[in-house]
Every structure is written in C-alpha cells, then in structure tokens.
Amino acid sequence: MHTSIRRSIFAVFVIFFSLNISTLSAQSNSGTVSGTVTDPIGAVIPGAVVSISNPVSGYSRSAPTDSAGHFQFTNLPLNSYHLTATAKGFASVAQDAHVTSSIPQTITIALKVEGSSTTVTVEAEDLVNNDPTAHTNIDRNLFNRLPLESQSSSLSSLVTLASPGVAADSNGLFHGLGDHASNSFSIDGQPITDQQSKVFSNQIPSNAIQSIEAIPGAPTAEYGGKTSLIINVTTRSGQGVTTPHGSVTTSYGSFGSATGGFDLSYGGKNWGNFFEADGLNSGRFLDGPEYAVFHDRGNELNFFDRIDRSFTANDSIHLNLNYTRSWFQTPNTFDNLNVQNVVSGGSGSNPVFGNLGNTDQRAKIETYDIAPLYTHVIGSNAIFNFGGFVRRDGFNYYPSNNPLADLGPIQNQTISQNRTLLNAGVRSDYSIQTGRNNIKIGALYQQTFLRERDQLGLINSTSNSPCVDGNGSPLPGFTDPSQCAAAGAFSNDPSVGGTFNPVLLPYDLTRGGTNYNYFGHTDVKELALYIQDQIKAGNWLFNVGIRGDLYNGLTVARQAEPRLGASYSVKQTGTVLRVSYARTLESPFNENLVLSSEGCSSNVLAPLLKCQGGSNVVTPGYRNEFHSGFQQGFGKNFVLSADYLWKYTHSAFDFSILGNTPIFFPIDWHNSKTQGFVLHADLPNYHNFSAFVSMSSVSARFFPPQSAGAGATVGQSGYPFRIDHDEKFNETTHVQYQIPGKRGPWIGFNWRYDSGLNAASTPCYNVTDPNSHCAGVSTTLNGQPAIDLSGYTADQEFEAGLSCNGIKATPTTPLPTPCLATQLTSTLLSIPAPGTENDDKNPSRIKARSLFDASIGEDNLFGGDKHRVSLRLSAVNLANKVALYNFLSTFSGTHYVTPRALTAEVGFHF
Numbered sequence: 038m039h040t041s042i043r044r045s046i047f048a049v050f051v052i053f054f055s056l057n058i059s060t061l062s063a064q065s066n067s068g069t070v071s072g073t074v075t076d077p078i079g080a081v082i083p084g085a086v087v088s089i090s091n092p093v094s095g096y097s098r099s100a101p102t103d104s105a106g107h108f109q110f111t112n113l114p115l116n117s118y119h120l121t122a123t124a125k126g127f128a129s130v131a132q133d134a135h136v137t138s139s140i141p142q143t144i145t146i147a148l149k150v151e152g153s154s155t156t157v158t159v160e161a162e163d164l165v166n167n168d169p170t171a172h173t174n175i176d177r178n179l180f181n182r183l184p185l186e187s188q189s190s191s192l193s194s195l196v197t198l199a200s201p202g203v204a205a206d207s208n209g210l211f212h213g214l215g216d217h218a219s220n221s222f223s224i225d226g227q228p229i230t231d232q233q234s235k236v237f238s239n240q241i242p243s244n245a246i247q248s249i250e251a252i253p254g255a256p257t258a259e260y261g262g263k264t265s266l267i268i269n270v271t272t273r274s275g276q277g278v279t280t281p282h283g284s285v286t287t288s289y290g291s292f293g294s295a296t297g298g299f300d301l302s303y304g305g306k307n308w309g310n311f312f313e314a315d316g317l318n319s320g321r322f323l324d325g326p327e328y329a330v331f332h333d334r335g336n337e338l339n340f341f342d343r344i345d346r347s348f349t350a351n352d353s354i355h356l357n358l359n360y361t362r363s364w365f366q367t368p369n370t371f372d373n374l375n376v377q378n379v380v381s382g383g384s385g386s387n388p389v390f391g392n393l394g395n396t397d398q399r400a401k402i403e404t405y406d407i408a409p410l411y412t413h414v415i416g417s418n419a420i421f422n423f424g425g426f427v428r429r430d431g432f433n434y435y436p437s438n439n440p441l442a443d444l445g446p447i448q449n450q451t452i453s454q455n456r457t458l459l460n461a462g463v464r465s466d467y468s469i470q471t472g473r474n475n476i477k478i479g480a481l482y483q484q485t486f487l488r489e490r491d492q493l494g495l496i497n498s499t500s501n502s503p504c505v506d507g508n509g510s511p512l513p514g515f516t517d518p519s520q521c522a523a524a525g526a527f528s529n530d531p532s533v534g535g536t537f538n539p540v541l542l543p544y545d546l547t548r549g550g551t552n553y554n555y556f557g558h559t560d561v562k563e564l565a566l567y568i569q570d571q572i573k574a575g576n577w578l579f580n581v582g583i584r585g586d587l588y589n590g591l592t593v594a595r596q597a598e599p600r601l602g603a604s605y606s607v608k609q610t611g612t613v614l615r616v617s618y619a620r621t622l623e624s625p626f627n628e629n630l631v632l633s634s635e636g637c638s639s640n641v642l643a644p645l646l647k648c649q650g651g652s653n654v655v656t657p658g659y660r661n662e663f664h665s666g667f668q669q670g671f672g673k674n675f676v677l678s679a680d681y682l683w684k685y686t687h688s689a690f691d692f693s694i695l696g697n698t699p700i701f702f703p704i705d706w707h708n709s710k711t712q713g714f715v716l717h718a719d720l721p722n723y724h725n726f727s728a729f730v731s732m733s734s735v736s737a738r739f740f741p742p743q744s745a746g747a748g749a750t751v752g753q754s755g756y757p758f759r760i761d762h763d764e765k766f767n768e769t770t771h772v773q774y775q776i777p778g779k780r781g782p783w784i785g786f787n788w789r790y791d792s793g794l795n796a797a798s799t800p801c802y803n804v805t806d807p808n809s810h811c812a813g814v815s816t817t818l819n820g821q822p823a824i825d826l827s828g829y830t831a832d833q834e835f836e837a838g839l840s841c842n843g844i845k846a847t848p849t850t851p852l853p854t855p856c857l858a859t860q861l862t863s864t865l866l867s868i869p870a871p872g873t874e875n876d877d878k879n880p881s882r883i884k885a886r887s888l889f890d891a892s893i894g895e896d897n898l899f900g901g902d903k904h905r906v907s908l909r910l911s912a913v914n915l916a917n918k919v920a921l922y923n924f925l926s927t928f929s930g931t932h933y934v935t936p937r938a939l940t941a942e943v944g945f946h947f
Contacts, residue, residue, distance in 0.1 A: 066139075066270075066271055067113055067115065067225070068115060068137075068141065068142065069110065069139075069141040070089065070136060070141075070142045071142070072146060073108075073145050074122050074148060075106060076147070083102055085108075085123065085127075086100075086101055087099065087101075087121070088121045089134070091117065091118050092673075093676060094248060097176075098110060100277070109306070112273075112276065114247065114269075115137060116174055118135075119133060120134055120146065122146045122148060126150070127148035127151055130146055137571065139422065143417070164670035164676035164721070165606070165612070165613045167578050169578060169602025169615045170255060170602055171664065171666055171668075172251060172252045173200050173731070174249070177247055177248065182892065183892075184912070186890070190235045192233070192240045192243055192268075195249065198787065199251065199729070200266065202254075202733040203733070204764045205767070206929065207324035207923065208929070210234040214682060215265070215713065215762075216711070216737070217928070219265040219623060220233075221262050223260075223269045224406075225357055226422070226464070227464070228260075231430070231485075231626075231627050232628055235322075235363065236701075238404055238430045239404040240361075241270065241359060242339040244298055244341075245300075247274070251266060251267070252269070254619070254682060255600075255618060257569050258567040258569040258583055258584040259477060259479060259569060261584055261586055264623070264660075272311070272341075273311045274309050276345040276347075277304060277305070278302045278303055279306075281301060281303040282303070283299070283300050285945045286298045286943070286944035286945075288943070289940070290911075291940070292320035292333075294940065295317070295318050296315065296316065297315065298314065298315030298316070300312065304345065308345060309346075310345070312341070313340075314338075316336070316337065317336060318334075318335075319336070320334055321333050322335025322336070322337075322366070323365055323366075323368055324368075324934070325368030326368060326369075326932060327836065330936070331369060332396075334366050335363065336364055337361065338363075339361045340359065351413055352411075352414075354409065355424075356408070357406065360404070361402075362402070363402045364401045367400065369395060370445070370697070370931075376445070377391070377392060377393070378390060378393050378442065378444050379513065383498065383549055384549050385514055388547070390513075394442055396443055397438065398434070398435065399434075399435045400434045400435065401432075401433045403429075404430050407426065408424065408427075408428075418471060419468065419470070420468050420469075421467050421468075422466050424464050426461065429458065430458040431457050432455075434455075436453050443496055444497060445697050446832075447697055447925070448496075448695075448696025449696070450645050450696060452492065452695060453552075454489070454490065454491050456489045456628070457486075459486040461484055463482055464481045464483075473573045476569070476570045482565075484560055485560070485561040485563075485590075487557075487627055491554075492552040492553070493544070494552040495547070495550070496547060499511040501542070503515040503517055503529055503530070503537045503542075504524070505527050506526060541644060541645070544641065553642070557635055559590055559591050560590075561588070561590035561627065562588075562589040563586065563624070564586070565585065565586050567585070570582065576607070576608065581601055581602075583599050584597075584598040585597050585598070588624060590625075594657040596621075598619070598621055601617065602617035604616075615665070617665075618661075619660075620660070621659070622659060623658035623660055623688075623690065625655045625658075626703035628703065629700065629703065632646075633646075634653075635654075636648070638652035646702070646747035647748050649743050649750065657688065658689055660684055660686040661684065662683070662684035663682065664682050674721065674722075678716065678717045679714065682711070682715065685709075685710055686710075688744065689709035689739055691760060694927065702747040704746025704748065706742075707744055709737065709760070710738045710740075711735060711738070714733060715733040717729065717730070725774055725775040726773070727773045728771060728772045732769075733767060733768075737759060737762060738763075739757065741754075749927050751797050754876070756807065756877060757808070758880070759880045760795065761794055761797060761923060761926045761927065762794055764792055764793065764795075766792040767789070769789050770787070770788040771786070772785070773785045780897055780898075782893055783896070784891075785894075786891050787888075787891070788887060789889075790885070790887045790888075791885065791888075795881070795883075796923060796925075797810050797876065799866045799868055800826060800829065800861065801824065801858075801871075801874045802814075803815060803869075803875075808878075809876060821858075822857070822872070826854040827854050832849075835848045838863045839866075841857075841860055842856070842860040863884070864884070865921045866882070866921070867884050883920075884921075886918060888918055889914070889915040889916050890911070890915060892910065894907065895909075905945075905947075907943065907944040909943075909944075910939075910942075911942075912938070916937075919933070919936075920934045
C-alpha cells in the first residue's frame with residue numbers, strides 16, 4: 038500500500054475517534070418501524086396483521102405479530118407511511134409513521150373492539166410530504182410493471198421515465214435538470230458519483246432494487262459531488278423472510294434479445310440474505326447510428342448479494358456485494374462497411390488502397406462493488422453508522438483487428454484503451470432526534486485511483502500529408518515535403534504555409550508508423566464534512582446545514598457550502614409550499630480525466646484529440662442553486678408537485694467523444710445558466726387505475742470559452758449556446774389498470790414526448806448572425822440562399838432524414854449540393870427557417886417525437902397459493918416511430934431510438 042494512502046486512512050481514523058464517532062458520513066436511506074399491537078386495556082395481541090404502505094410510491098408490506106404482539110418492518114425507504122392493524126374480533130386501526138432518518142421508530146397500536154366507529158381513510162394531507170426539497174419515490178411494486186426502453190440500463194430507463202427534469206439520451210444516459218449527467222447515486226447509502234450509463238460502467242441490476250427516491254437538485258448538506266439529480270436506491274433484503282421466497286424468470290424478444298434471472302430472499306428476525314443473478318444477450322445492445330441494426334451485439338452478466346445480520350438489539354451489519362460484466366460491439370454506420378485504406382506503399386508517392394473489410398470495434402467493462410456498513414443504535418433516539426466501500430470499473434476498448442479499418446468520416450485515429458477506476462472510502466454518520474430537531478453529523482473520505490493506458494495512431498492518409506496537389510488538396514503517401522516536387526506535387530510544410538506536422542509522422546499508420554503509447558494516472562482524494570438539522574416548528578419545517586468539501590486531484594479545490602430550505606404545510610387544504618437553496622462544489626468526471634487534462638499539453642496528443650480548450654486541467658465547478666415550488670393533494674386520489682429552478686455554475690462540465698467510439702473526454706466550459714420548471718403528478722389508485730405524469734422545461738445555456746479538456750467543436754464563436762442536452766419540453770405519462778378479479782391481468786401504458794435535444798451539426802442557412810454554426814455551409818445557388826452539403830457523407834444525410842426538393846438521401850447516394858435553403862427538409866431534424874438559426878435563441882434541434890410503450894401481464898397465471906407463474910408481454914416503441922436521440926453530437930455522435938421491440942417474459946415465483 039502506498040505511503041500516502043496509509044497516511045490518508047490513518048488521518049481519517051484519527052478524525053473518527055477525536056470527534057467521538059460523531060462525524061463520519063453515510064448517506065443512510067432506510068429506516069425501521071417496530072412496535073406492539075394491544076387491545077383496549079393494553080394486553081398484547083398475537084397474530085394480528087400489520088400492514089405498512091405509501092399510496093404514492095406504491096410501497097406495501099404486511100407482517101403478523103408474534104406471541105408478544107410485536108411486529109417489525111426493516112429496510113424502509115425514507116418516506117411517510119400508513120400503518121394498519123387488524124385482528125379477529127377487533128376493528129381496524131390506522132396510524133401514520135414518518136420515516137425521515139435511519140433512527141428506529143417504535144409504535145404502539147391499540148385496537149378497539151369490533152363495532153367501534155374507527156375508519157381507515159386517506160385524505161389530501163396524507164398524500165403530500167412536508168419537505169423543503171422536492172423528490173419522487175417509486176417502489177418496485179410500480180416499476181416492476183413499467184415497460185423500460187433499455188434492458189441493459191434499466192435503472193437509467195426507470196429514472197428517465199419517472200423523474201421530472203430528465204432529458205433522455207442514448208445508451209442509458211440521462212441529463213438531470215440541464216446538466217450533462219451530473220448525477221449521484223446512493224446505493225444503500227454508498228455514494229457513487231461516477232458515470233453509470235452502459236458505455237462507462239455497469240449499473241446495479243433493477244431486480245436488486247426495492248425502491249428509488251429521485252431528488253432533483255438543491256439537496257441537503259449530506260449530498261455532494263454531483264447534485265443535479267440524486268438517486269437514492271434501497272436494495273432488497275431477506276431479513277424477516279422466514280420462508281424462502283424467490284423467482285426464476287426468462288424472456289425472449291426482438292433483435293434476439295434473451296434474458297434469464299434468479300433471485301432468492303431468506304432470513305429470520307435477526308438475519309437475512311438476498312441474492313440475485315441475471316444475464317442478457319442482445320443483438321441491439323447499444324443505440325446505433327442507423328435505424329437498421331447491425332454490428333450491435335452485446336451481453337451482460339450480473340450478480341448481487343445483500344447480507345444483513347443483527348448481533349444484538351442495538352448492533353447490526355449490512356453488506357452489499359455486486360459484480361457485473363458486459364461486452365459489446367460499437368455499432369457501425371454504413372460508412373463503416375468495406376472500409377478503403379492504404380494496404381501498401383504508404384510511404385511512397387503511389388500508395389495502394391484496398392478493402393479492409395468492416396470496422397470491428399468492441400469494448401468490455403467489468404465492475405465489482407463491496408460495501409459493508411455497521412450500525413449501532415444509541416438509546417431510543419440516536420443511531421451511528423460506520424461503513425466502507427471499494428468499487429472498481431475496468432474498461433477495455435479494442436480496435437478492429439486491422440486498426441486501419443477504424444477509418445470513418447468522423448474518425449481519423451485508431452485507439453485501444455485499458456482504463457481502471459478504483460473508488461475506495463469510508464463513511465459514517467451520527468443522527469439524533471431531540472425535541473423538534475433531527476440532527477445529522479457526518480463525513481466522507483474517498484480516494485479514486487485512475488489509471489489510463491492508451492495506444493493511438495493516425496489512420497487517415499490525408500489528415501497529415503507532407504504533400505498537396507495543385508488545388509491544395511492533401512495527397513496520400515510521402516513522408517517528407519522534400520519528396521513532393523519529384524512527383525509533381527507541392528510541399529505542405531509549415532514553412533510555406535502548409536499544415537503538415539512532422540511530430541505526428543512516427544504515429545501515422547498509413548505511412549508505416551506505430552501507435553503512440555500513453556499512460557496517465559492520478560489519485561483523487563476527497564474529504565467532506567457536514568452537519569444538518571431538520572427543525573419542525575408547527576406547520577413549518579426547516580432544513581439548515583453546511584457542508585465542507587476538499588477536493589485534491591490534478592487540481593485542488595475547497596468549498597464551504599451552505600444549504601437552506603423551508604416548507605409550510607396547510608393541512609386544511611393539503612398544501613405544502615417550499616423554497617430551498619444550495620451552494621455546491623461540482624466534482625469533475627473521472628472517466629478519461631487524466632488524458633483530457635494532460636493530453637492537450639502534448640505535441641502528439643493535442644492534434645490527435647482535436648484539443649480546443651488549451652492545456653488547462655479540468656477543475657471542479659461551483660454552483661448556486663435556487664428552487665421554489667409546492668405540493669398539493671386533491672382528496673385521496675391525486676397529488677401534484679411542481680418547482681421552478683434557477684442555477685448558475687462556474688466551470689460547467691460536458692463531454693466530447695473520440696470518433697466512432699464509446700471513449701469520452703470531460704471538458705470544462707467557463708460557466709452555464711440553467712432555469713426551468715419541473716412537475717410530477719400521481720394518481721395512486723382510483724378504481725384499479727393508477728397513473729403518474731412527469732414533465733419539465735429546462736434551458737441549458739453554456740458560455741465559452743472552453744477552458745479545459747480534449748475535443749469539442751461547438752462554442753468557438755465565443756457566443757453562448759445551448760448544450761446538446763438542452764430541451765424545451767418533455768413529459769412522461771404512465772397509466773396502469775388492474776383488471777378486477779382474483780386472477781385479473783394488469784395493463785400498463787407509457788407515453789413519452791420529447792421536443793428534441795439541441796443538434797448543433799444540423800445543416801442550415803444563416804450568414805447574418807455571428808452566433809450561428811451555419812455560416813460555414815451557407816452559400817448561394819442562382820442568387821438564392823443555399824446550403825453546401827459537401828461536408829456530409831451520403832450516409833450522414835440519410836441518417837438525418839434529409840431531402841432536397843423532394844429527393845431523399847440514401848446511404849450511398851448523396852443529395853445534390855448546394856441545395857436551396859427553402860428546399861432542404863428533414864423528417865428527423867428541425868431546421869430553422871433560412872436566416873433565423875441562432876445557437877442560443879433558436880438552435881437546430883432533433884425533431885419532436887412521441888414514443889408509446891405498452892405491457893400486459895398476469896402475476897398468478899394459474900391461481901397458485903405458494904407457487905405462482907407469471908407472464909408478461911411488453912412492447913417498446915409500439916408505433917415503430919423512426920426518431921433520433923441526437924445527430925453528430927460532439928458528446929455522443931448519432932443514435933436512433935429503439936425500433937419496435939417485443940418481449941415475452943415468463944416467471945416462476947415461490
């Protein structure tokens with residue numbers, strides 16, 4: 038172990054004990070409710086049935102009381118609940134429980150004799166939550182029936198559907214409240230701020246999840262790192278499951294997609310184990326750049342195990358173990374088929390070109406996670422948590438067997454990569470409830486070890502040519518400008534105004550060069566201390582706190598971060614009014630952080646990576662964020678939540694991409710401004726109907742210059758622009774109906790509308806506005822405004838759905854160029870009218886789309902008691918809508934949404 042690591046860990050333990058175990062941070066996100074059921078004179082009632090539920094999230098569990106009249110519910114997601122107790126000869130009694138921390142709650146429920154006037158009802162005030170911070174809760178009883186777009190990124194798909202303010206992107210990526218994937222996951226309190234889409238890492242399998250809470254910004258002091266959207270995940274537990282329960286499922290569907298899974302829950306009063314394993318094999322693993330699906334195979338294997346053990350009434354441990362492996366091809370375009378490149382003579386004046394076959398780039402990701410947690414209950418109103426975690430992502434990227442076959446219209450370099458991210462840390466918290474105060478004190482120390490090994494080579498024979506022809510066009514072949522004259526060509530040497538870079542010649546594979554080897558590494562150390570208090574004063578609830586972050590990586594940053602929030606509950610009308618503020622330190626993305634920060638200072642890497650932001654290091658950002666909103670309950674059947682947000686970020690993050698690969702580089706813009714509204718409405722249950730609606734409109738304006746990071750081509754005009762995940766409006770509507778009857782099936786339906794992300798590579802016409810990317814392609818034809826399309830391949834025009842005067846582009850036949858601006862149309866892109874495009878006020882966008890998904894299922898096909906057989910049929914993109922996520926985006930290229938995908942799943946449950 039490195040000396041610096043030992044010293045860091047020792048320092049952490051000194052902090053722990055010097056502060057009397059009261060300052061280590063864990064983001065614990067589950068609680069316990071236990072108690073006793075008695076009769077009217079206080080005698081215990083064994084065999085009573087106690088149910089606990091939340092009508093909005095869909096959480097529901099039941100348990101009988103033991104011989105001492107005792108019941109217990111563990112692993113409860115933080116939320117408000119209804120408890121209902123029933124027993125033979127007694128009337129049902131309901132009682133509320135508000136689980137706001139991991140401190141166990143003890144409740145006594147006194148039943149009344151049968152015939153009393155006690156009734157159990159849900160009122161408007163029961164549907165709202167008096168909390169200054171907006172959040173959305175979903176339990177697996179609901180999301181288990183949601184048709185999800187991505188099987189290999191089901192957690193991301195679930196968050197995209199259910200949480201307002203999320204812009205959907207390809208390959209399981211989602212952008213929370215105007216920021217590029219600046220999201221944090223908390224898995225049973227373990228903080229994860231690294232990327233979780235399927236081209237960066239492997240997510241926790243959705244079958245291991247009990248519930249999700251999504252917090253859209255302005256968080257309390259316990260959260261940091263990346264705070265645009267915080268996703269609290271509570272996993273499934275086997276504690277208290279005295280009879281083994283589990284399931285075996287398998288499915289098959291479109292694109293040859295097949296899955297198989299197994300899970301088992303088993304435990305007792307003081308212990309429990311939940312285990313699950315599942316696998317996926319698909320012919321469409323990633324969202325491809327073509328609607329036709331080819332070279333897109335992938336597979337995934339998941340293992341998850343959760344172990345719970347209580348040693349005494351006050352001491353327990355919890356352990357999560359997770360391993361996931363995925364392998365996938367990088368989807369090709371038609372331009373990646375039958376690649377023509379130099380096969381011999383690359384250093385002479387007449388190189389020979391030949392067919393190298395199809396591009397065959399692939400990737401493998403292995404992820405493991407180990408997260409133990411120790412919990413000690415102190416008296417009746419305090420709890421102490423102490424835990425650790427080790428999580429590792431190993432990313433391997435493989436070029437084509439012949440690297441020269443990687444050549445494409447957007448890729449001039451070949452690259453292979455072996456990248457690892459090891460995140461290890463300790464966390465703890467101390468919580469105490471006293472009077473009107475709910476205090477939490479904590480700290481988190483984590484160290485992220487980044488190791489990046491890359492091999493890069495130039496594979497375009499004309500991108501660094503020593504010689505040019507008479508028209509100035511670069512020529513293949515040659516290794517020195519002195520060779521040009523003898524061949525009737527002209528020198529491209531910089532001394533005569535040329536662009537030839539002799540530094541790159543040894544790494545030009547078309548001219549006999551070899552790969553450039555790069556190894557970068559750093560250890561990112563982060564320490565966070567916080568204290569927060571939730572203060573209840575009548576109908577008021579206040580969140581006050583402060584967090585301190587110390588970030589020490591390639592650069593050093595420190596930040597004191599006050600967090601404030603207030604809400605007021607009008608119980609008579611079921612209304613909650615709320616405001617909140619947060620100052621946050623936003624940590625940089627860790628994936629390829631070293632190469633992106635150091636590569637632009639290298640004479641070799643800077644041109645290979647197309648650096649635009651100078652040689653600066655990607656640094657943490659600082660944000661001020663404000664929210665104002667309300668929550669309103671209507672009777673017992675409907676609840677509405679809405680917020681308006683505004684945030685300003687100095688040093689705002691984005692990503693750039695290397696060619697047609699899943700290798701992304703973090704970049705840093707000067708600042709960003711984001712504002713908009715989010716709305717979420719729930720219909721918990723009305724005559725067997727349940728539904729929710731999420732909608733938002735969030736603008737994301739970024740301001741140059743690009744201050745650090747590799748790649749990126751937008752924003753070079755110096756004017757503000759809309760980032761490629763800016764979206765005017767999106768909404769998701771989910772409706773579910775349970776057909777009455779003992780064995781009635783259920784039906785689910787989704788409608789997702791997206792107005793379209795920004796698409797800065799769309800061809801358009803504008804020669805008057807300096808804040809327009811169209812200037813370089815604007816021209817005239819017969820004196821009329823026209824657009825030069827020569828910079829696009831025929832296939833790129835086809836991917837964009839372009840037509841010129843009614844003539845459609847095909848993968849092999851380009852449109853006539855130039856094309857009159859009034860005659861250029863697209864079925865997939867929204868092209869502004871000639872002269873109106875503005876990268877900030879009126880940008881080009883992906884065309885609006887509505888996608889419809891549906892599912893139908895029966896959870897107990899044969900009416901079994903202890904053993905059940907389930908059947909589920911689902912359809913994603915039911916109408917087979919042809920639509921894009923993005924087009925030639927600097928972040929992720931071009932990707933189509935999933936074509937119609939039909940899946941049948943059968944399960945055996947015991």
